Amino acid sequence: MNIAHIEETSLIYGPGIRFVIWVQGCSIHCKGCWNKEMWSFKTKNEYSIDELLTNIRSINNIEGVTILGGEPFDQYEDSLSLVKQIKKTDLSIILYTGYEIEELHEMKKTEIFRYIDILISGRFVENLKTMQGGLIGSSNQQFIFFTKKYSMKDLSKINESEISIDENGKISIYGYETNDLQQWL
16 A cells, blocks of 8 residues: 555544554545645555554554545555455544545445444535534535444544654644644644
8 A cells, every 4th residue: 555654543533542544645636635745646655454454453552543645545445455454353443535425336435334433524625624523624524434333422523633753753743734833843
């Protein structure tokens, strides 16, 4: 898989501590997107499904995996293969997409629904931007629950950001609308 970034432990991309994978490449290009550096399909970090699973399994005390991007459905076969393997564990799976669920049905990219707990779908719409959406960036986006593992009460009601400092002292900021925060780095 072409991966933009991995954050092994995050508290802002769903319930509990989560392993977060940002895929590289997006064909949708939402106006106002704050992950434009993930639009290019040029290979950034190549991982096999087995490598990703090994990394996921090496992290203790995570509740689940969140996959976003970029656009995970632009790497559909790899995303499907990955979530099938994750589903064999007791980890929950949240998957983001800019596509509407009807578009995914039209594209016949729905098998993945059998393996995920929550799909967060819909394009980011700049004039519908919300900072009170929790896991969504604009009010048109929707939560689709495929299992009973979670409900809306389990999800954050406000958009959050997170600061990460790696072993080399590199500071990164993740979350919603972090552009203003990046100026302080």
